[in-house]
Amino acid sequence: MPATMAQQGPLGDWVDEVCRLTQPDKVVWCTGSEEEYQAIVGEMVRTGTLIPLNADSHPACYLHRSHHSDVARTEQSTFICTSRKEDAGPTNNWMSPAEAQERVAKLYQGCMRGRKLYVVPYLMGPVGSSYSRVGVEITDSPYVVANMRIMTRMGKTALDHLGSGADFVKGLHSLGDLNPERRFILHFPEDHRIWSIGSGYGGNALLGKKCHALRIASWVGRQEGWLAEHMLILGLQDPAGEVHYIAAAFPSACGKTNLAMLVPPAAFPGWKVWTVGDDIAWMHPGSDGRLWAINPEAGFFGVAPGTSPKTNPNAMAMLNRGVIFTNVAVTPDGRPWWEGIDEPAPPGLVDWQGRLCSPGREKSAHPNSRFTASARNCPSISPSWEDPKGVPISAIIFGGRRARVAPLVYESFSWAHGVFVGAGMASETTAAATGAVGVVRRDPMAMLPFCGYNMGDYWGHWLSVGARLKQPPKIFHVNWFRTSADGKYLWPGYGENLRVLQWILSRVKGSGKTAESPIGLLPTREALNVDGLKPAPGALDALLSVDRVAWQQELKDQRKFFDQFGDRLPRALAKEYEAFAARLQ
Ligand code: GTP
Ligand code: SPV
Ligand code: MN
Numbered sequence: 001m002p003a004t005m006a007q008q009g010p011l012g013d014w015v016d017e018v019c020r021l022t023q024p025d026k027v028v029w030c031t032g033s034e035e036e037y038q039a040i041v042g043e044m045v046r047t048g049t050l051i052p053l054n055a056d057s058h059p060a061c062y063l064h065r066s067h068h069s070d071v072a073r074t075e076q077s078t079f080i081c082t083s084r085k086e087d088a089g090p091t092n093n094w095m096s097p098a099e100a101q102e103r104v105a106k107l108y109q110g111c112m113r114g115r116k117l118y119v120v121p122y123l124m125g126p127v128g129s130s131y132s133r134v135g136v137e138i139t140d141s142p143y144v145v146a147n148m149r150i151m152t153r154m155g156k157t158a159l160d161h162l163g164s165g166a167d168f169v170k171g172l173h174s175l176g177d178l179n180p181e182r183r184f185i186l187h188f189p190e191d192h193r194i195w196s197i198g199s200g201y202g203g204n205a206l207l208g209k210k211c212h213a214l215r216i217a218s219w220v221g222r223q224e225g226w227l228a229e230h231m232l233i234l235g236l237q238d239p240a241g242e243v244h245y246i247a248a249a250f251p252s253a254c255g256k257t258n259l260a261m262l263v264p265p266a267a268f269p270g271w272k273v274w275t276v277g278d279d280i281a282w283m284h285p286g287s288d289g290r291l292w293a294i295n296p297e298a299g300f301f302g303v304a305p306g307t308s309p310k311t312n313p314n315a316m317a318m319l320n321r322g323v324i325f326t327n328v329a330v331t332p333d334g335r336p337w338w339e340g341i342d343e344p345a346p347p348g349l350v351d352w353q354g355r356l357c358s359p360g361r362e363k364s365a366h367p368n369s370r371f372t373a374s375a376r377n378c379p380s381i382s383p384s385w386e387d388p389k390g391v392p393i394s395a396i397i398f399g400g401r402r403a404r405v406a407p408l409v410y411e412s413f414s415w416a417h418g419v420f421v422g423a424g425m426a427s428e429t430t431a432a433a434t435g436a437v438g439v440v441r442r443d444p445m446a447m448l449p450f451c452g453y454n455m456g457d458y459w460g461h462w463l464s465v466g467a468r469l470k471q472p473p474k475i476f477h478v479n480w481f482r483t484s485a486d487g488k489y490l491w492p493g494y495g496e497n498l499r500v501l502q503w504i505l506s507r508v509k510g511s512g513k514t515a516e517s518p519i520g521l522l523p524t525r526e527a528l529n530v531d532g533l534k535p536a537p538g539a540l541d542a543l544l545s546v547d548r549v550a551w552q553q554e555l556k557d558q559r560k561f562f563d564q565f566g567d568r569l570p571r572a573l574a575k576e577y578e579a580f581a582a583r584l585q
Contacts, residue, residue, distance in 0.1 A: 032155020
């Protein structure tokens with residue numbers, strides 16, 4: 001559908017309404033074309049919003065420095081605005097729609113004076129897929145437009161999908177004055193609306209991502225019988241050439257992008273990991289009784305620090321053209337730099353705030369600095385990543401960042417027990433959201449900040465989806481982040497995680513030796529292939545053992561967490577809890 005037609009339907013009416021409210025100088029309907037992208041980028045370069053990087057080593061790559069107080073998601077300013085508080089549940093901030101109108105609507109009055117208003121239609125999901133959904137983001141940030149162009153299928157494609165319909169998520173975004181006191185990220189799941197103001201950063205501002213594809217989509221998925229999850233999707237190919245698809249939920253900055261792009265160690269010839277998605281999965285029960293997943297996104301908004309040719313060679317290979325870097329450091333010759341890139345910091349390095357670095361001082365790149373890269377440029381992108389029917393999921397992995405307690409890997413006894421394992425997840429907080437880092441918090445299914453409704457109902461929905469599957473994926477839990485007493489990682493991680501995937505695949509196929517424990521089935525020492533690894537003495541014992549005393553403490557914490565949900569806690573989960581407590585005795 002041409003934009004001119006869209007301008008006359010329900011979309012045009014909404015844009016007119018927003019224009020009256022926000023008073024922009026100019027309205028730009030984005031088509032998503034390459035010329036348009038170049039023009040927007042060119043303008044940002046002129047205004048200093050983007051800094052071109054070295055044109056030889058990093059063609060068409062730019063650095064953006066965000067406001068120093070706007071560098072990560074802000075969960076305290078994120079709200080679910082359902083009419084009833086109980087529907088948002090105890091783990092979400094809630095604001096009534098009336099209060100939102102009262103407190104937040106006025107912040108939009110005239111907020112785009114002197115600015116351009118961009119209308120950004122976007123499609124979440126592959127072109128031609130019945131699972132794909134349209135959203136339209138209105139924004140006054142050209143940085144948001146440029147990122148949305150990489151992260152989604154933007155412009156004409158989305159309008160074509162929408163047709164003359166009114167079935168799209170309405171996202172209204174403005175930078176406002178960037179004051180954290182006047183920063184709000186509001187979700188109205190009942191009428192598929194998002195209001196975001198006061199932040200230009202990632203998950204706060206690229207509304208297709210966390211706001212639409214998780215918070216609003218999780219609500220819609222519950223109504224329609226599917227799951228919107230904070231999960232990567234990968235295809236694991238064995239030496240026989242067979243590919244099995246795995247979805248994995250880890251909290252923010254806990255290893256999804258890295259696992260999705262894993263390169264197997266040299267000792268594993270014939271093994272290959274294909275990337276389908278690195279952050280979000282929409283999963284539907286198929287008519288064949290299997291669970292089918294699509295990646296709604298078209299790019300990666302990935303964590304820069306820790307990314308190196310050793311840890312993630314696939315990511316490194318896609319980071320040298322057409323990338324927007326946010327809050328990384330830059331070398332004197334215009335190359336991006338961050339902690340863990342595996343290159344010494346050169347003299348003259350400039351930090352994420354544009355200051356000359358003095359060695360050994362603070363971090364040069366912000367710990368939550370990011371790259372925005374097109375999925376197309378990823379060397380491991382799966383041939384099926386845009387398959388309209390999705391890919392069939394054989395295993396689901398939950399995981400957290402836990403220095404203690406959680407072993408390297410275990411398998412749940414059943415779907416219901418797997419839902420309990422997901423609901424009981426906990427992880428150390430990271431720089432992906434503002435606030436303290438390294439504090440263990442409960443983060444069910446890695447969805448604590450992203451579930452758009454009452455998490456008790458969400459678990460109930462997981463149980464009901466499982467009941468509809470004839471071949472439910474097996475559910476596992478992993479932890480790459482166990483440390484020794486002196487703080488060193490016990491497990492090498494990254495490519496070596498293939499060893500764990502290999503055991504998981506053996507379990508999917510019905511072989512693979514297990515040792516039963518109260519928390520689930522662990523691999524036996526023989527079943528986990530550690531050939532060629534030189535683990536520290538005692539490391540494997542620690543990684544593959546279950547400390548009952550520590551788990552009893554865990555159980556108490558889990559109890560406190562579950563108790564908040566009252567009668568919204570599904571009975572089946574309460575039963576799993578009791579059974580677990582009995583096993584731990
Ligand atoms: P979001 O984009 O915030 O959702 O993060 P993510 O889950 O995709 O995490 P990502 O893969 O970007 O990894 C986050 C950080 O953890 C990076 O600094 C990685 O280098 C590090 N990391 C990832 N995998 C491993 C691993 O297996 N072991 C260790 N020790 N660190 C890892
Ligand atoms: C996360 O925090 O889980 C991210 C980055 O993937 S953001 O887009 O900011 O949410
Ligand atoms: Mn994420």
